[in-house]
Amino acid sequence: MSEAENELLFDLTLDEDQQLNRDSMQRFARSEIQGISRSADEAGEAPAGFYDKTVELGLSLMPIPESLDGAGMPRSPVSNVLNAEDLAHGDMSLAIGALTPLSFINAILDHGTETQIANYLPRFIDDKFHAATIALMEPSAAFDPLKISTSAEKTADGYVINGSKCMVALGDSSELILVVALVEGEGLGAFVVKGNQEGLSFSKEEYMGLRPLQLNRIELKDVKVEMEDRLGEPEQAFDLERLVDLGRIGLCAMSVGVCESVLAYVIEYCNARVAFDEPITNRQSVAFMIGDMATEIAAMRLMVYRAASRAERGLSFHKEAYLMNLQCSKFAMEIGTNGVQLLGGHGFTREHPVELWYRNLRAIGLLDGCVVV
Amino acid sequence: MIYLETPEAVKKAEEQARMLAEHVFRPISRKYDKNEHDYPTELDAFAEVRRKGGAGGGKKAPADASAIVNGGNMTGVSSIAQLCWGDVGLMMAMPGSGLGNAAIGAAGTPEQKVKYAGCYAAMAITEPGAGSDSKNISTTATLDGDQWVLNGEKIFVSDGERCSHIVVWATLDKSKGKAAIKSFIVEKGTPGCELVRVEDKLGLRASDTATIRFENCRIDRDCLLGDKPDIAATEEERKKAFGGVMQTFDNTRPMVAAMAIGVARGALDMCEELLSAEGINLDYKKNRMEVSAIEAELYELEADWEAARLLVMNAAWMADNSKPNSTEASMSKAKAGRMCNKVTLACVKLCNSLGYSEENLLEKFARDSKILDIFEGTQQIQQLIIARNVLGKSSADLK
Numbered sequence: 002m003s004e005a006e007n008e009l010l011f012d013l014t015l016d017e018d019q020q021l022n023r024d025s026m027q028r029f030a031r032s033e034i035q036g037i038s039r040s041a042d043e044a045g046e047a048p049a050g051f052y053d054k055t056v057e058l059g060l061s062l063m064p065i066p067e068s069l070d071g072a073g074m075p076r077s078p079v080s081n082v083l084n085a086e087d088l089a090h091g092d093m094s095l096a097i098g099a100l101t102p103l104s105f106i107n108a109i110l111d112h113g114t115e116t117q118i119a120n121y122l123p124r125f126i127d128d129k130f131h132a133a134t135i136a137l138m139e140p141s142a143a144f145d146p147l148k149i150s151t152s153a154e155k156t157a158d159g160y161v162i163n164g165s166k167c168m169v170a171l172g173d174s175s176e177l178i179l180v181v182a183l184v185e186g187e188g189l190g191a192f193v194v195k196g197n198q199e200g201l202s203f204s205k206e207e208y209m210g211l212r213p214l215q216l217n218r219i220e221l222k223d224v225k226v227e228m229e230d231r232l233g234e235p236e237q238a239f240d241l242e243r244l245v246d247l248g249r250i251g252l253c254a255m256s257v258g259v260c261e262s263v264l265a266y267v268i269e270y271c272n273a274r275v276a277f278d279e280p281i282t283n284r285q286s287v288a289f290m291i292g293d294m295a296t297e298i299a300a301m302r303l304m305v306y307r308a309a310s311r312a313e314r315g316l317s318f319h320k321e322a323y324l325m326n327l328q329c330s331k332f333a334m335e336i337g338t339n340g341v342q343l344l345g346g347h348g349f350t351r352e353h354p355v356e357l358w359y360r361n362l363r364a365i366g367l368l369d370g371c372v373v374v
Numbered sequence: 375m376i377y378l379e380t381p382e383a384v385k386k387a388e389e390q391a392r393m394l395a396e397h398v399f400r401p402i403s404r405k406y407d408k409n410e411h412d413y414p415t416e417l418d419a420f421a422e423v424r425r426k427g428g429a430g431g432g433k434k435a436p437a438d439a440s441a442i443v444n445g446g447n448m449t450g451v452s453s454i455a456q457l458c459w460g461d462v463g464l465m466m467a468m469p470g471s472g473l474g475n476a477a478i479g480a481a482g483t484p485e486q487k488v489k490y491a492g493c494y495a496a497m498a499i500t501e502p503g504a505g506s507d508s509k510n511i512s513t514t515a516t517l518d519g520d521q522w523v524l525n526g527e528k529i530f531v532s533d534g535e536r537c538s539h540i541v542v543w544a545t546l547d548k549s550k551g552k553a554a555i556k557s558f559i560v561e562k563g564t565p566g567c568e569l570v571r572v573e574d575k576l577g578l579r580a581s582d583t584a585t586i587r588f589e590n591c592r593i594d595r596d597c598l599l600g601d602k603p604d605i606a607a608t609e610e611e612r613k614k615a616f617g618g619v620m621q622t623f624d625n626t627r628p629m630v631a632a633m634a635i636g637v638a639r640g641a642l643d644m645c646e647e648l649l650s651a652e653g654i655n656l657d658y659k660k661n662r663m664e665v666s667a668i669e670a671e672l673y674e675l676e677a678d679w680e681a682a683r684l685l686v687m688n689a690a691w692m693a694d695n696s697k698p699n700s701t702e703a704s705m706s707k708a709k710a711g712r713m714c715n716k717v718t719l720a721c722v723k724l725c726n727s728l729g730y731s732e733e734n735l736l737e738k739f740a741r742d743s744k745i746l747d748i749f750e751g752t753q754q755i756q757q758l759i760i761a762r763n764v765l766g767k768s769s770a771d772l773k
Contacts, residue, residue, distance in 0.1 A: 010381050010444045011691055019376075079376045145661040242659075268765055282765050285758070288772050292761035296705040300681035303688055307378040314377070320658045324677040327662070331674070 013306070019080055026087035029058060034091025041213035042357055047095055052130035055099040060084065061106055061125040069119060070126045076110060078247060078309040081374035082254040086302075089258030093361045094213040096255060097371055101170045104251070104373035105133035108179055108244055112191060112232045120229075121177060121193060133177040135244075136166040136194075136219055137370030146181075146245045146369050151221065153182040153190055153231075160184070160231065162192060162200075162224040170371055172217025173203035179232070180221065181241060181370070189239040191232040200224035210360030211368075244373055246322035250308050251372025253325050256333035256365040257302045263340035263358050264294050270353075271343055290339050297332040304328055309374060330366025337362035378684065381444050384452050391453040394420060395460025400735075403461040406580035407738055411572055413536065414467050414580055421469040447625060447690040451632035455686075458636025459643075462742050463580030465633070472533045473497035473626070474541035477557060480622050481600045490559065496537040498528035498586060506755045508543065509552040509616070513588060515544035517603075520595045522558060524566070524588040530749070534584025535572050538562055541599060542588070550605050553612030557599035566591030577741030623751065624700050627707040628689040630750040634714035635683050637746065641739040642679060645721035646672065648728055648736075668724055675717045682706070682713040701763040708756035711747035718743040 015023065033054060041047055063080075065071020074080075081103070088096035102125060109121050125131050139150055151164025162182050169178070175196045184190045194201065202220045233239060268291060271282045281287045304325040311318040340355040341348035348355045380388070398420060406414050457465040465471070474495025478486060504510040513526025524544055531540065539561050546554040560567055570585040595603075606612040646656060654668055662673060689706040692699035718740040722729035729736040747753050762772050 008382070009377055009379065010442050011379065011384075011448065011687060012375050012377050012442045013688065013691065014375065014442060016375055143663060145663070147661065264764075272765060280771075282761075282767065283771050283773075285754075285761075285772070288761035288765060288767070289754075289757045292757050292764055293708075295701075295764045296685070296709055296760060297681075299688070299702070299705055300685050300709060303378065303684035304677075304681060306376050307684065310376045310378055316379075321680075323658045323662075324673070324680050327673055328677040328681050331677075 015083070019083060022080065023083055023087060025058065026084050027090070029055075030088050030091030030096075034088065034095050038092035038095070039351070039354065039357065041092065041095060043351075045207075045212045046215060047098055047213050051095065052098060052132070053128075056128055056130050058084075058099070060100060061102045061131070064103075064106060064110055065122050065125060066118070069123050071122070076107065076313075078250060078312040078374040079306070081107075082250060082305055082309040085251045085254040085372055085374065086258040086261075086305075089255035090262055092213075093255050093259050093358075093364075094211045096258070097170055097211070097252075098214055100251070100372050101135075101175075102131060102133045104135055104248070104371060105177065105179055107247070107373045108135060108191070109193075109232070111243060111247075112239060114234060117193070117229070117232060124176065132171040132175045132196075133179075134169055134171050134175040135179045135181070135248075135370045135373065136169045136172070137181045137241075137244075137248075138168045138368070139165060140167040140218070146241060147189075149181055149183045149189060151180065151182040153184045153192060153226075155184065155187075156225075159225060159227045160190075160192060162194070162221045162226065164221050166219040166221070167206060167216075168208075168368060168371075169217045169219050171215050172219055173205070174215065178219070180224075181239070181244075187236060187238070189241050191239045191241075191244075192226050193230045193232065194221075194224060194226060198224055198226075209363055210357070211364055242319060245369055246308075246319055247312060247373045248370050249322050249326045250305060250312065250318075251374040252365060252368060253301065253329035253333075254305045254309070254374070255372060256329045256362060257298060257305060259358055259362055260294070260298045260301070260333055260336045263336050263355060264291070264298060266353075266355060267291055267294070267340055267343045287343065290343060294336050294339065297336065301325075301329050301332055312374075326366060333362045333365040378687070380452060380687075381448075384444055384449050387449045388452050388456050391456035392459065395457050399457070399460030399464045403464065403580075403735060403738070404732070406461075406464065406467075407577075410574060410579040411535075411582065414464060417464065417468055443694045444691070445694040447628065447693040448687065451628050451635075451686050451690045454629055454632040455636035455639065455683075458633045459640040460636075461580060462633050462637050462746070463578045465636075466532060466578070466581035467536070469536070470494045472537055474533075474537070474539060474559075476626060476629075477541045477599065477622060478559065480625070481557065483601050485596075486559070486599065490539065493539045494533065494537045495539040495541055495559070496531050496533040496584075498531045498534070498540050498542045500530045501527060502529055506752060509555065511543055511545060511555065512548060513542065513544040514548070515546055515556060515558060515598075517595070518592075521592045522595065522597065524558065524560065524591040524593065527570070527585065527587045529585045530573070531584045531586050532581055532749075534586050535569060535582040540567070540586060544588075546605055551612070552616035554605045555616065556603070558593060559597045559599055560588075560591065560593055564591055564593060576744055577738065578745050621700075624698075624703045625693050627703040627750055627756075628686050628693065628699075630746065631682070631686045631689070631706040631710035634710035634743070634746040635679070635686055637739055637743050638679050638682075638710075638714040638717040641718040641721040641736055641743075642672075642675060644734060644736055644739075645724055645729070648725050648734065671720060671724060675720055678713045679717060682710040685709050701760055704751070704756040704759040704763075707751060708753055708760060711753050711756070714743045715747050 063072045063074045067073030153160040153162045178194045180192045200222045204218045206216045308321040308325045337359040472495045474497045515522045542558045568587045573583040685706040689702040722740045
C-alpha cells in the first residue's frame, strides 16, 4: 500500500463531478423514465426512441479511451453504481436496458486486449444508441455462473460455440454479444459474437418482471468465431468472477434505487391513508415497517458503495460483493413485498407501481451478468 | 470521495484495543461472569490508559474546516467494538469509563470538566416508573439556599456500585415537563445518597447495575451539570433545551451499537473457529446455493453483521463531521442491536452442545447480547425515532 493509500479516510462525500452527474441522472430518471415505467411494463418493451434519448447521458461514451474518441474517463465502478441507483429509481428495466451497452464495454475494457478494445468500441461513439450485451445465464434451476454448459470447441482457425443462453438483455437488438462458454480442456472463455451471426436464434422470453427489457433466449448452434474474438490474450482463462461480481454490484445498486422508490411511495400513500379516523402511519405496526425499510436501505447502500469503492481502488472485492448480494437480495424482496402489503388491496392492483416493483425486485440475486459497473 | 475502509490511524487504535481485549479481557471473561459481583481488580492497571485514549477524546481540528474528519467518534466506535469482542461487561467495568463521564464531557462547564477529570461517573436516568419516557422522571431537585436537595430512586445504574460519582437526572418541576429536567453530579458517600441493591442479571455480569436512592441528599449549587439552572421561559426554548439533552444520544447510540458489533464479531469468530476444527470452513468462492445449511446461515449472519457495522461507521462519520445524525444514530443502534442478538443466539445453535456449554463463551455472548438491544434506547424506541423522522411525524401523532 502506498503512502497516499495510507492516508485515505472513510468518506461518503461525492466529488464535484459525481454530484453534477448525479443531478443529471436524477433529472433524467424523473423526466424521461418514471412516467413511462408502467406503460413500458404493459407493452413489454421500451417505447420507440427511448434508448436513443439515453445517449445524451453519455453512459457508453465515458470510459472509452480518448484515442478512440471516447471521453476517456477512468473506469469508475463507484460512478457507475451511482448512475445505476439513480436510473433505477425511475424504472429498473429501462435502467438496465440503458446500461446494457456499458456493461459490454466495461467487460471489453476489463478483459480485452488493446486490439480488441480498438476493434469493438468505436461503434459506440455515436449519437445513436448501439445495443450490445452479455450472454452469461443459462436456463437451469440450479444455475451456477462458474459451471457453464455452453461449450466452445477449438478448431484450426477459431472456435465453434454451442449452447443455450437466457435472460440476455436487449438480446435480439444487440450488434455484439459477449458469450461466456467453456472451452474444453482450458476453462472459461468469453467470445464476442455478432448479433447477426449465422447459428444464432433469438426468442423473446416472458418473465414475472423486467418486462420491457427484451430479455431473450439465445440458442447457439455451431456458431463460428475467429481466434481473435476470444477476449483476452490467447488461451488466457477468463476472470468470470470479476464480471459476475461487478454485475452484482450494479444490480444491487439498482435494488437500492428501486427500494427508495418503494419507500417514497409508501410514505406518501400511508401518511395520506386514513383508517379508524387517523392516518395509518400513526400506528406503530405500519410506521415501524416503513422505518425498518429506511434502515435496511441505508445499510444496503453502504454495502454497495463499499464493494464498488474497493473495486475502484483495485482492492479485492469478492467477499464484499458476495455479502452485499446476499443482503440486498434478501432485504430488497422484503421491502418489495412490504411495499405491496402497506397499500393493502390497492397495492395488488396495477393502478399503483408497488406490484411492478415487487415483480422487478424478485430478480435481485438471481439475474447475473447485467449492469457490469 | 466514496471510500468505506477503516483508515490506518483508526486501525492502530483498533489494534491497541484488540490487545487489551485478547490478553486482558478474554482470560478473565468467564471468571467474572461466574463471580458476578466481584470487582475485576485486573482492570485497575489499564484504567489510566483507557482514560487517556477514551471515547470522545483525540479529535484533532483539521487545518481546513471543510476537510473530512475521521475523529473521536470513529476511533471511539472502532475501539469499543474491539474491546467488546473481548468482553462487553469488562469493557463497561473499566474504571473511569462510565456514561456519566461522557455526559460531563458533553455538557459540563469548563470548570466542571477540570474538577471531575479523574472521576468515575455513572449515569442515573431510569426509575421504577420511567424508562425510555424520560420526561416522566419523578426524582426531584429543589434549591434550598446554596444547595440542591435531591429526592427519588434510580434503577439500572451501570457502574452504580463501583463509581466515584453519579450524574443524576432530576426534575425541578414535574409540571413543566422535559425542560425542567436537569443533570446533577453527586459524589458517592454524600449523605442521603444510598446504594440500595445490585442486580443479578442474565448477562453483562462483570458490570455492576445498581439501584440508588436519594433521600434529602444535599449537594452544592454548582453540582448542576452545565450552567443553566433555570427552566426555559418559552415553549420553544424548552423544546430546545431538552433537544440538547437528547443530542447526547446521537453520539452515544453509535457507541452502544459498536458494542453490539464487537460482541457479534466475537461470537462469529468463535463459532467459525469451532466449526473449522470440524472441517466446516467459510469459502466465498463456493456457490451459495450448494453449501451446507450451516454455511448458508453463517454467510447470512456475516452479511447482516457487515450491514450493521457499516451503519455504525456511517453514524460515527456523520458525528465526526458535524452532520446531523439523529436518524442514522438510531438506525445504527436498531440494526446492530437486533443483529447482535440474532447472531449470538444463532452461533449457539450452530455449535450445538459446544455452543450451549459454558466450556466456550458462545452462550455467554448470547446472554450478554440481549441488553444491547435494550439499553440506550430499546429496539422499539429506536424504531419509533426512525419512523417519526422518516414519516415526518411528531411524538403526538406517532405515539
